Amino acid sequence: MKKYDEILIGSGPAAYEMSNLLAQTDHKILVIEGFEYGGTCPNYGCEPKIFLEGAARTVLQSQQLLGHGVSQPAKLDWSALMQTKLDRFDPWPAETREIIKKTHDVEDGYAHFVDDHTVSVNGHQYQAEHIIIATGQTPNILDIPGKEHLHTSYDLLSLKNLPKRITVIGAGFVGLELVTLVAAAGAEVTVIMHSDRALREFTKAEDQALVTAMQQRGIKFLFNADTQKVEQAADGLNVVTDQGTVSTDYVLDATGRHPNIEQLGLENTSIAHDRHGITVDGHLMTTVAGVYAIGDVVSRRQPKLTPVAEFEGQYLFNYLMGKNDQEIVYPTIGQAAFTFPEVARVGVSADAVADDSQYQVKTIPLKYGSLYAGQNDQVSTLTLVFKDQRLVGASEIGDYAADDINNFLPVIGLEIDGAEYKQKLIAIYPTLGDKVAGLLK
Template identity: 80%
Template sequence: MKKYDDILIGSGPAAYKMANLLAKTDRKVLVIEGFEYGGTCPNYGCEPKIFLEGAARTVLQSQQLLGRGISQPAKLDWEALMQTKLKRFDPWPGETRDIIKKSYDIEDGYASFVDNHTITVNGHQYRADHIIIATGQTPNILDIPGKEYLYTSYDLLSLKELPQRITIIGAGFVGLELATLVAAAGAEVTIVVHSDRVLREFTKAEDEVLVNAMKQRGIKFSFNTDTQKVSQRKDGLLVITNHGEVQADYVLDATGRHPNIEKLALENTDIEYDRHGINVDDHLMTTVDGVYAIGDVVNRKQPKLTPVAEFEGQYLFDYLTGKTDQDIVYPTIGQAAFTFPEVARAGVNPDDVTGDSQYQVKTVSLKYGSLYAGQNDQISTLTLVFKDQQLVGASEIGDYAADDINNFLPIIGLKINGDEYRQKVMAIYPTLGDKVAGLLP
């Protein structure tokens, strides 16, 4: 049985971050990957999604400016766009594998635990001082009749030909972002929503504005609707719900993701986990000494985002190499849905403090600024949350909400007050950044 200093199970953003750091040491490391090297983000997640979003945004903004200087809106060529995307992203798993192999031993296969401190892959058994589980999450597939007709975001993000009618089950980040993309390319989109609203991470008001904007572009929503069955018909697919039937050529299951732990055989260990992920302590150690978990596979309250995963990879490297013995403390985390318009937020959610006298909520329409007016962005609205004159939360809906909210992250995270900001920062005029100083008390 071969022994290592560290075994990384997975090669996504958390593990890849840690692997790059370990490469600067003399530690003996094994990296195990049974899926695509690099994980979901660079192959089937945020990287290709934002790449495709660039073309979709241009199309939608040109439509928004029709009659205001634009006489002919842009048209998205899905096949050409996808060819460009595949050319860029298809080589990434192999390139990532080659990079890792230069520094470490690798095993192409799925690892499973034999006991608390022994794993097996491809018939080989290994032990290590530290075993790090970084297997991420994988898309859900509804367990309904006809589930064989359901596709995931992995499939859609490599779809070479665009179906005419697409039904999307689920209205979280993935469902709404991909609905925005395929609708911009000309598909007829229906979104089936189990509950009465979308994106609960943001405010209810922002959700309503987003849904209305998507409806105006022809995207249909069916709220409080349960998908019961998918059937194959001569003229396509039929999605059967408790509120009727929807005809489709393609059905995307965007009902969320779950921890990618099925193949780990955790039942052979004392590692505790639930449907939200693997339980860890403040040093990211599981309930088994010497076994750690990082990235989206972890059961934690912080959003499951690539920067959070990389932050955990950095922290665990520092902890295991003796650079820190402190508990992990997460920074202020920004998150966004790259829909059109975008929604973004950081810190305290305004809805969570409604009626609480300790907080002051300030809402500002941005549509009168020259930048937004020039883009015919009529709905951009910024909401700020203050406590004792200190900014503690910010959220926005608008064409560039993600970039706008990034202006406020340092102020929240570093606890900068208005006077300090005005003395140290003079932003580019006439962007939103230029207005930040006047928004702070």
């Protein structure tokens, strides 16, 4: 049986961060990957999504400016866009594998725990001083009749030809971002939602404004609907719900993601886990000494985002190398949905403290500013939450919400008050960054 200093199970952002850091040591490392090297983000997630969003945003902004200085809006060529995307991203898994292989051993296959401290892959068994589970999450597939007709975000993000009618089940981050993309390319889109709210991470007002903006572009929403089955029809597919049937050509299951642990053989170990992922302590160690978990596979309340996964990879490296013995403390984390308009947030939610007199909430329409008016952005609204005169939360809906909220991340995370901000910074005029000082009174 071969032994290593560290075994990394997975090669996504969390594991890749650790892999690069461990490459600077004399440790002997094994990286095991049964999916795509690099994980979801660079192959089927945030990287290709934001790449495609650039073209979709241009099209939608040009449509928004029709009659306001633009006479002919842009049109998105899906086939050309997708081919450009494939040319860029298809080589990434092989390239990532080669980068890892330069400094570490690799095994292509799914790791399976034989016992608490032994993993098996491809008929080989391995042990290590530290085993790090970083297998991330995988898309849900509804267990309904006709589920063989359901597609995941992985499928859609490699779809060379755009179907005329697309039905999306689910209205979370992934669902609404992909709805934005395919609708911008000309597909007729219907969203089936199990509840009456889409992105519950944001305020109710922001949620309603986003759905309304999407409806005005022709996207249909079916609220409080239970999807019962998918049937083959003469001219496509029928999605049957308790509120009627939706005729379509393609069905995207965007009902969420779950921890990718089914093939790990955790039943052979004492590693505790729940439906949110693997249970860890303040040092990211599982209930088995020497076995750790990082990234989206971890059961935690912090958002499951690539930067958070990388932060955990950096933390665990420092902890295992003896550079830090403190429990992990997460920084201020920003969050955004790259829909159109975008929604973004950080810190305390205005809705959560609406009835708490300790907090003061400011809501500022941004449409009167020259930048937003020039884009005919009539939706942009910024919400700020203060406690004891200090900013503790910010959220926005608008064309530039993600960038705008990034202006407030250091203010909240570094606990900067308005006077200190004005003394030390003069932002570029006339963007929102210039206005931040005026808002922090």
